[in-house]
Amino acid sequence: MRLFRLPLFLLVSLLLSLAACSKKTVSFNSKPDTGGLALSGDTLTTAQDTTKAPSLIAKRTTLTKEQERAAKEKEKAAQRKPKKKKNIFLGERIKKAYVKSGGKGKNQRIETFYYLRTFQQPNPYAPARYVYDPKKRRIIKANGDIDGNLFRVLHGPYKKTEGGKVVETGYYAVGTKHLRWETFNRDNILLTKTHYEMGFPRDANITYYDGAQKQVKEVIPFVNGKLEGDYVRYNENGQLEWDGQFENGKRIGTWNRYWGFRNARNRLRYEYQYGETGYDPEVTEPVLVKEYNRNGVLIYEKDKLDKRGEADTARPGMKK
Structure with a gap:
């Protein structure tokens, strides 16, 4: 049987006519026709947005030893509790202390007070000067010059309680009574009130x-x-x-x-x-x-x- 063969020019013409009858194919890379309805652009594909978008690939940051040390110190400082404020009275740094006496329960007497961190000699003409004796753990009235190596000069708020009840309050200033001093009974009734100016009654x-x-x-x-x-x-x-x-x-x-x-x-x-x-x-x-x-x-x-x-x-x- 003899195969039917078409001439070359007829084959080319046939292919061209078939192409003219098929649907038009649009490439995704082609631009839309400007004559038709304008299409809204996809903002996710714009260069402006893609550069701001977070990367899904983690980048490794290299720190110097000094930077690592500084970062650790910063972290420790953030975790560290804030320092307590310094106790200051009338411009002088003071330290808190207390003494107990009289046994326990209703008979227990507690005196809470402050003294100068840096020693100062009280006014020698003051009628009375008060110091704390750390060795004997008690407040005493001093006579003559005070030895700063043995005693602490009272300076700051003072409070005395008996059986948990406040019976006396006041202030000391460089070893002398200062401002308002009050005494109470155990029913919190005011008994006396005296005002002092650096040891001298007002x-x-x-x-x-x-x-x-x-x-x-x-x-x-x-x-x-x-x-x-x-x-x-x-x-x-x-x-x-x-x-x-x-x-x-x-x-x-x-x-x-x-x-x-x-x-x-x-x-x-x-x-x-x-x-x-x-x-x-x-x-x-x-x-x-x-x-x-x-x-x-x-x-x-x-x-x-x-x-x-x-x-x-x-x-x-x-x-x-």
């Missing part, structure tokens, strides 16, 4: 030896027109002559008389005892409790010792 009668009012002669404490508080008197050379305490207009407790030597500050001569409180009958004639000679040696103690008629053979400053 209503005290203060006299001076000099016109510039720098050398104190006598401090007579008054509260609401009545004698109340610490009394002091100085010699003209600046040495202490007398000190004691008034309550309810009466002398109470121990009153001290000093020799007043210029080269021996606050050397005791006599100690007298008055009543315990100002609400008891007034003691007009105090009891002599102790006596010291000019060298500071104890020569008399009530019901214990009496060497006042003997020659002084003791060394200066020596006590029994």
Whole structure:
């Protein structure tokens, strides 16, 4: 059988006619006709958006050792608790402390107070100066110059409680009572209120030896027109002559008389005892409790010792 063969030019013509009858094919890369309806562009394929889109491939960042160290320090600083504010009172840095006494329960007495971190000598003319004795763990009234190696000068808020009840509040300033001091009973009833200015009662009668009012002669404490508080008197050379305490207009407790030597500050001569409180009958004639000679040696103690008629053979400053 003989195959039917078409001439070459007829084959080409046939192929062209078939192509003309088929549907038009549109390429995805071709641009739409501008003559028809405008198509909205796909913003996901624009260069502007694709450059801002986050990459799904993690990029590894290389840090130097210094940068790693700085990052760790920053992380630690963020986790570290904020430092407590420094305790400051009247411009001075202070430290908090407390002492307990009187047993437990209702009889327990707690004193909460502050003292100077940097030692300062209190005003020598102040009627009373208070310090904390860390060794004996108690607050004491100081006499003479204070040894900064042994004692801490009180400075800041003070509070005393008994059996959990507040019985006294106030402030110290460089070892002296300052601002308002109040006392309460256990039913929280106010008993007394006194105002101080760096150790001196606000209503005290203060006299001076000099016109510039720098050398104190006598401090007579008054509260609401009545004698109340610490009394002091100085010699003209600046040495202490007398000190004691008034309550309810009466002398109470121990009153001290000093020799007043210029080269021996606050050397005791006599100690007298008055009543315990100002609400008891007034003691007009105090009891002599102790006596010291000019060298500071104890020569008399009530019901214990009496060497006042003997020659002084003791060394200066020596006590029994």
